[in-house]
Amino acid sequence: MAIMRLGRVQIRVPNWEKSVFYYKNVLGLIETARDENHVYLKAWDEYDHHSVILEKADIAGLEHMAFKCEFAQDLDLYEKKLIDYGVAVKRVPKGTRIAEGEAIRFQLPTEHWVELYHEIEVVGNGMPSVNPDPWPDHLVGIAPPRLDHLLVAGEDIEAATRLFTDVFDFHMSEQLVDDKMEVKLATWLFKTNTAHDIAFVKGPNGRLHHVAFFLDEWVELRKAADIMVKNDVMIDIGPTRHGITRGTTIYFFDPSGNRNEVFAGGYITYPDFPTITWTEESIGKAIFYFERELNERFMKVNS
Numbered sequence: 001m002a003i004m005r006l007g008r009v010q011i012r013v014p015n016w017e018k019s020v021f022y023y024k025n026v027l028g029l030i031e032t033a034r035d036e037n038h039v040y041l042k043a044w045d046e047y048d049h050h051s052v053i054l055e056k057a058d059i060a061g062l063e064h065m066a067f068k069c070e071f072a073q074d075l076d077l078y079e080k081k082l083i084d085y086g087v088a089v090k091r092v093p094k095g096t097r098i099a100e101g102e103a104i105r106f107q108l109p110t111e112h113w114v115e116l117y118h119e120i121e122v123v124g125n126g127m128p129s130v131n132p133d134p135w136p137d138h139l140v141g142i143a144p145p146r147l148d149h150l151l152v153a154g155e156d157i158e159a160a161t162r163l164f165t166d167v168f169d170f171h172m173s174e175q176l177v178d179d180k181m182e183v184k185l186a187t188w189l190f191k192t193n194t195a196h197d198i199a200f201v202k203g204p205n206g207r208l209h210h211v212a213f214f215l216d217e218w219v220e221l222r223k224a225a226d227i228m229v230k231n232d233v234m235i236d237i238g239p240t241r242h243g244i245t246r247g248t249t250i251y252f253f254d255p256s257g258n259r260n261e262v263f264a265g266g267y268i269t270y271p272d273f274p275t276i277t278w279t280e281e282s283i284g285k286a287i288f289y290f291e292r293e294l295n296e297r298f299m300k301v302n303s
Contacts (some may be wrong), residue, residue, distance in 0.1 A: 002069065002070040002071075002074065003067045003068070003069055003070075003074075003078075003116070003168050003169075003170075003191050004067075004068050004069065004070050004191075004192070005067065005068055005191065005192050005197065006065065006066075006067055006068075006147060006148075006149060006150070006197045006198065007048070007051065007066050007067055007068035007117065007120070008050060008051045008052065008053060008065070008066045008147070009051070009052055009053070009062060009064075009065050009066070009147070009150060009211050010052075010053040010054075010055055010062070010063040010064050010065075010066075011052065011053070011054055011055065011060075011061075011062060011063065011208075011211065011254075011258055012055050012057035012059060012060055012061050012062070012063055012256070012258075012303075013054050013055065013056065013057065013060065013254065013255075013256040013258070014056075014057055014058055014059060014060055014256050015255040015256040015257075016056050018255035018256075019054060019254055019255045019256045020039050020054060022231075022233075022254050022255050023039075023041055023052065023054060023254065024041070024140075024141075025140055025141055026141045026142065026227065026228070026231045026233060027141055027142050027144070027213070027254075027260065028044075028139060028140050028141030028142045028143035028144070029041035029042060029043055029052060029144075030042050030043070030044060032049050032050050032099070032123060033049070033050070033098045033099065035098065036056075037055060037056040038053055038054065038055055038056070038097075038098075039053070039054045040052075040053055040097075040098055040099070041053070041054065042123070043143075043144050043145055043146045043147055043213065044125060044126060044135070044136060044139055044143055044144075044145060045125045045135075045145035045146055046125065046145075046146050046147070047122050047123065047124055047125055048068075048120045048121070048122060048123070049098070049099035049100075049120055049121040049122070049123050050098075050099065050120075051146070051147040052147065052211075053097065059303075060208075060256045060257045060258050060303040061206070061207065061208050061258070061303040062112065062150070062152065062206075062207075062208035062211075062303075063113065064105070064112070064113035064114060064115055065112065065113075065114055065115075065150060065152075065198070066103065066114065066115040066116065066117055067114070067115075067116055067117075067168075067191075068116075068117060068118065068120070069116055069117065069118045070118070071118060072101075072118045072119065074116070074118060075102065075103070075104050075116060075117070075118060078104065078116055078167070078168070079104050081167050082104075082106055082167060085163065085166065085167050087106050087107075087163070087167075088106060088107070089104050089105070089106045090104070090105050090106075091103075091104060091105075092104065092105050092115060092117075094119070099120055099121035100117060100119065100120050100121075101117065101118065101119025101120065102117070102119065103115040103116060103117035104116050104117075108154070108160045108163065109154065109156045109159035109160050109163065110152060110153070110154020110155065110156060110157060110159075110160045110200065110205055110206065111154060111205040111206035112152050112154065112160075112206055141227060142213075142215075142223075142224045142227050142228075142262060144213035144214055144215055144262060145214060145215075145216070146213070146214050147211070147212075147213055147214075148194065148212045148213055148214040148263050149194070149196050149197050149198060149199065149212045149263070150198060150199075150208070150209075150210065150211045150212065151198075151199040151200070151201060151208075151209040151210050151212075152198070152199075152200060152201075152207065152208055152209060153200070153201050153202070153203030153204060153205075153207040153208075153209050153302055154200060154202070154203065154204075154205045154206065154207070155202065155203075155204070155205050157184060157185075157186070157187060157200035157201065157202055158184050158187075160200050161184070161187045161189065161200060164189050164198070165189070168191065169191070170189040170190065170191050170197070170198075171189065171190055171191075171269070171271060171273060171275075172187055172188065172189055172275045173188045173189070173190050173195055173196055173245070173269055173273060173275065173276065174187075174188040174195075174196075174244050174245065174275065174276040174277070174278065175187050175188070175275060175276075175277050175278070176244070176277075176278045176279075176280065176283060176286060177277060177278070177279060177280065178279070178280050179279050179280045179281050181277075181279070184202075185201065185202050185280060185283075186199060186200060186201040186202065187199065187200050188244065188245065190269045190273075192269075193268050193269050193270060194266065194268075194269065195245035195246070195247060195266040195267055195269060196245060203302065204302070207302040207303065208258060208259070208302055208303050209259060209302045210251060210258075210259040210260060210261045211258070211259075211260055211261070212260070212261035212262070212263045213260065213261070213262050213263070214262075214263055214264070215262050215263065215264040216264060217264055217265070218239075218248050218264055218265070220262075220264065221238075221239050221248050221249070221250060221262060221264050222239060224250060224262050225238070225239050225250055228250070228252055233252050233253070234252060234253045235250065235251070235252045236251035236252055236253065236259060236295070236297055236298055236301075237250070237251050237288065237291075237295060237298060238250030238251055238252075240288050240289070240290045240291060241288075241289045241290055242266075242286075242287060242288070242289060243278070243282075243285050243286040243287065243288075243289040244276075244278060244286050244287065245266045245267065246265060246266055246267055247263050247264060247265045247266035248263070248264045248265050249261055249262070249263050249264075250262050251298065256303075257303050258303045259301070259302070259303065
């Protein structure tokens with residue numbers, strides 16, 4: 001029984017046409033399908049049919065996040081574990097979304113919806129599996145190779161963190177605590193070997209802080225900033241560096257007001273990775289290592 005990785009996010013975008021153009025031509029994701037109210041997208045080095053679904057909606061935000069399981073029977077096993085843990089679970093039938101099989105769906109203590117799934121159509125990354133080049137031709141925009149992580153806000157992040165660690169065997173790479181070392185203000189959790197697959201921060205329930213996409217190195221991050229400026233994308237902060245995760249970063253907004261991030265670097269984690277703790281007095285350095293302070297927008301704006 002294993003969750004392999006963050007598999008997809010479904011993002012609500014009220015500014016429909018501009019948002020679809022942005023995700024395809026500025027961020028540089030590849031469209032794989034669409035229906036009347038959804039566009040399905042993937043990053044170029046992902047093999048599954050999609051990792052991002054844009055949903056036409058009245059308000060911005062996260063409709064749900066989803067994690068891919070290794071085996072089909074994992075859905076039954078996790079369903080039982082969730083019910084035993086006191087979490088209500090419902091089944092999402094096969095074919096509810098294009099190219100997907102059955103899923104299970106449940107809500108976190110932070111009011112975010114989560115799905116677990118296994119079956120999804122595999123479309124490849126545009127290159128052969130024998131003697132491939134390092135990247136395919138005809139990439140556009142920033143062109144990240146993969147979806148990396150997301151940060152969500154909620155009131156009871158300790159309960160959400162316990163659910164992920166107790167039920168799904170996630171590990172905590174880092175935490176931000178108050179100066180008395182008593183209250184968790186944010187947690188960073190991993191299931192793969194990245195610095196984090198999901199993070200929680202204290203804030204209003206059900207809110208999305210950002211969805212992040214991976215870039216290979218700093219020079220690609222610098223080029224991404226150039227592409228953002230050329231396309232009049234609103235940059236929140238960066239390029240800069242995190243103290244937490246040690247990664248380099250730019251935060252910016254899609255045309256509907258959802259914050260995105262491109263993220264490079266960061267350390268490698270393993271199940272025995274010790275939890276790193278930051279105290280509230282060092283929050284500026286923890287989040288933005290170079291600037292050593294947070295801007296108000298980063299602290300208060302989410303979708």
